[in-house]
Amino acid sequence: MNLFVLNTLLALGWAALVGSFTLPSLLLGFGIGYVALLVARPLFGNTTYFERVWRVLRLALLFVYELVVSSLRVVWDVITPTHLSRPGIIAMPLDAEGEGQVLLVANLISLTPGSLSIDVSADRRTLYVHAMFVDDPDALRKELKDGLERRVIEAVK
Numbered sequence: 001m002n003l004f005v006l007n008t009l010l011a012l013g014w015a016a017l018v019g020s021f022t023l024p025s026l027l028l029g030f031g032i033g034y035v036a037l038l039v040a041r042p043l044f045g046n047t048t049y050f051e052r053v054w055r056v057l058r059l060a061l062l063f064v065y066e067l068v069v070s071s072l073r074v075v076w077d078v079i080t081p082t083h084l085s086r087p088g089i090i091a092m093p094l095d096a097e098g099e100g101q102v103l104l105v106a107n108l109i110s111l112t113p114g115s116l117s118i119d120v121s122a123d124r125r126t127l128y129v130h131a132m133f134v135d136d137p138d139a140l141r142k143e144l145k146d147g148l149e150r151r152v153i154e155a156v157k
Helices: 003-018 023-039 049-079 098-111 137-156
Strands: 088-093 115-120 126-131
Touching (some): 023 049, 049 098, 088 137, 098 115, 098 126, 098 137
Antiparallel strands (some): 088 126
């Protein structure tokens, strides 16, 4: 059986038990279900579900961190009289494979304030990104590759 579906059913069961179908209640139920499934792990054989949950959680936390930091940076640039932005377009070689990974990397970059995915090359090996702060194109490229792209690859594999 798919452990994610089972974990979701356990979360729904928890929410029904406490009589509250709110997001905090469902998240708590998901966490309790995760622990219950972790205890019963030998029954499910060889599975990567438990590690994948942590990798997806790390990706989500990194995205929220990047969202807050870039939002503050953009706001600071807008409200101060001297503008620090140096917009530019970079070409970022992609290690992400498959349409799903490339799509997720491009969308997470676009959702971060101050950056926008413009295009993907026809062979899906290069992503073109417009960024508001391109002081050092190589540093920005490395930051995107070592951050969001690496975490997307880890979470999806």
